[in-house]
Amino acid sequence: MTAIPVEASTRAPVRGGGLRIEHVSKSFPLRGESLLVLDDISLSVEPGEFVAIVGGSGCGKSTLLRLLAGLDTDYQGTLLQDGEPIAGPRLERGLVFQDHRLFPWLTVEQNIAAAFTNTDVPPAERRARVAAEIARVGLDGFAGAYPHQLSGGMSQRAAIARALVGRPEVLLLDEPLGALDALTRLHMQKELRRLWLDEGITMLMVTHDIEEAVFLADRVVVLEARPGRVRRIQEVGLAHPRQRRDANFVALRDGLLADFGEVEEAR
Numbered sequence: 197m198t199a200i201p202v203e204a205s206t207r208a209p210v211r212g213g214g215l216r217i218e219h220v221s222k223s224f225p226l227r228g229e230s231l232l233v234l235d236d237i238s239l240s241v242e243p244g245e246f247v248a249i250v251g252g253s254g255c256g257k258s259t260l261l262r263l264l265a266g267l268d269t270d271y272q273g274t275l276l277q278d279g280e281p282i283a284g285p286r287l288e289r290g291l292v293f294q295d296h297r298l299f300p301w302l303t304v305e306q307n308i309a310a311a312f313t314n315t316d317v318p319p320a321e322r323r324a325r326v327a328a329e330i331a332r333v334g335l336d337g338f339a340g341a342y343p344h345q346l347s348g349g350m351s352q353r354a355a356i357a358r359a360l361v362g363r364p365e366v367l368l369l370d371e372p373l374g375a376l377d378a379l380t381r382l383h384m385q386k387e388l389r390r391l392w393l394d395e396g397i398t399m400l401m402v403t404h405d406i407e408e409a410v411f412l413a414d415r416v417v418v419l420e421a422r423p424g425r426v427r428r429i430q431e432v433g434l435a436h437p438r439q440r441r442d443a444n445f446v447a448l449r450d451g452l453l454a455d456f457g458e459v460e461e462a463r
């Protein structure tokens with residue numbers, strides 16, 4: 197595993213990818229009634245910002261990400277990317293889910309190239325971009341491998357490569373590291389940070405790991421459940437690379453954990 201000697205000051209220029217969520221509400225039908233899952237959510241994500249969303253299970257985090265991805269267009273309120281309404285999935289908006297959803301019958305290379313389905317990107321350019329993403333996520337030599345031949349971390353890297361091959365301005369990540377073992381997870385957190393710094397990309401990541409949120413994000417949005425609402429937004433404001441044992445880091449983490457009743461009393 198390579199160290200990642202990056203400082204925030206070396207960050208690549210931001211290309212766009214601002215998100216606006218304005219008074220968004222979402223209900224699902226449930227046994228003849230309507231279950232309100234998101235209740236008047238408003239949140240702006242600045243171009244190039246890294247925002248983490250934390251909250252208990254069932255508070256609507258995935259629902260919100262699906263709306264932002266354009267996968268579900270049945271909601272009240274307004275969703276904009278760089279001022280344009282979000283009306284459906286787009287190559288410029290990359291998506292990474294926890295279970296990474298690689299097609300088991302396709303190789304790594306073919307899985308990544310699948311992002312180009314229904315686009316007019318010419319074949320030669322597709323091949324070049326797929327190869328570049330494979331190299332970037334460190335999967336050289338595995339282009340022809342099938343998902344079952346990869347470790348969890350490698351599969352997740354392939355899923356990230358598939359999201360990146362469209363050169364997105366925004367990456368939407370739904371518990372992307374949730375299925376990984378603890379060590380792989382720490383390593384992939386550094387990779388996400390490197391990607392964010394190198395690409396000037398906007399990232400909106402759902403995680404249930406508060407430390408991960410504080411390690412990566414500029415702001416941490418705490419959602420509360422039933423119905424899903426924004427409880428509070430915590431600025432992080434620590435320089436990268438962040439030190440998990442740093443007193444400011446620990447104080448921010450514990451402050452957020454306290455929101456969930458999960459912090460030990462001071463000894």
Ligand SMILES: Nc1ncnc2c1ncn2[C@@H]1O[C@H](COP(=O)(O)OP(=O)(O)O)[C@@H](O)[C@H]1O
Pocket residue numbers: 224225233251252253254255256257258259260
């Ligand atoms: N397609 C659906 N139909 C009905 N209810 C749904 C659907 N998707 C999610 N829900 C409900 O919406 C709530 C929020 O779900 P979700 O967004 O997956 O939460 P989270 O990702 O925060 O755990 C849950 O109560 C869930 O049961």
Ligand SMILES: [Mg+2]
Pocket residue numbers: 257258259
């Ligand atoms: Mg979820």
